[in-house]
Amino acid sequence: MTGLPAGLPRPGVLPAPLAGLPVGQVGILVPDLAAGIATWSALLGTDEWLVYTYGPDTVPQLSYRGRPGTFRMRVALTGSSPQVELIESLEGPSIYTEWISEHGYGLHHLGFRVPSAEKAIREVTASGVDxxxxxxxxxxxxDGGFAYFDTQETVGLIVEAIEVPGRRKPSESLPEVRQ
Known part of the structure; x- marks a missing residue:
């Protein structure tokens, strides 16, 4: 296929371990999680969200660009086909702060559910994707794991391999909208 308009992904863009899997999640960066939940609840017609704060104190192994990760974020999850994930970056550096600096808020990644995040990391990086x-x-x-891969040049955004934990921790309360 030739003559694709600028900004469209190339065909055959997903790393082999993720190719053919259905999109399990759409990740969206928001400046304020409470406001994002209010907006997306109205758009999706739901107010059923799971909310979690992730960082070094709640995720035992974190990495960012090959080094130990020190970032923190709050996420809100709803739905399943695909799940919508809203992410508010709390502390960086992270791929969230990079994306916001370069692209602003909005669509950030597509997530694919895998049985093992560790195995996905081995296979995707072996295929040459960072x-x-x-x-x-x-x-x-x-248990539970996530891994984000640099597919911006091929997909136009980041892809994530998601190993869903067998049992999630209890959800935090929904945040209140700031006045």
């Missing part, structure tokens, strides 16, 4: 950021151990039983 790992940007990862975390593991945030489930109640120390």
């Amino acid at each position: 790992l940007l950021q990862s975390g593991s151990g945030y489930g109640q039983d120390g």
Whole structure:
């Protein structure tokens, strides 16, 4: 296929371990999680959200660009086909702060559910795609993991491999909208 308009992804863009999997999540960066929940609740017709704060104190293994991660973020999750994830970056550096600096808020990544984030990292990086950021151990039983890969040149945004924990920790309360 030739003559694709600028900004469109090239065909065959997903790393092999993720190719063919359905999109399990759409990740959206928001400047304020409470306001994002209010907006997206109205758009999606739901007010059922799970809210979590993730950082070094809640995710035992964090990495950012090959080094230990020190970032923190709050996320809100709703739905399942695909799930919508709203992310408010609290502390950086992270791929969220990079994206906001370069692109602003809005669509950030597509997530794909995998049985093992660790295995996805091995296979995707072996195919030549860089790992940007990862975390593991945030489930109640120390399972669960995520890994973001640099597919901006091929997909036009970042892709994430998601190992859903067997049991999630209880959701935090919904944040209140700032006045």
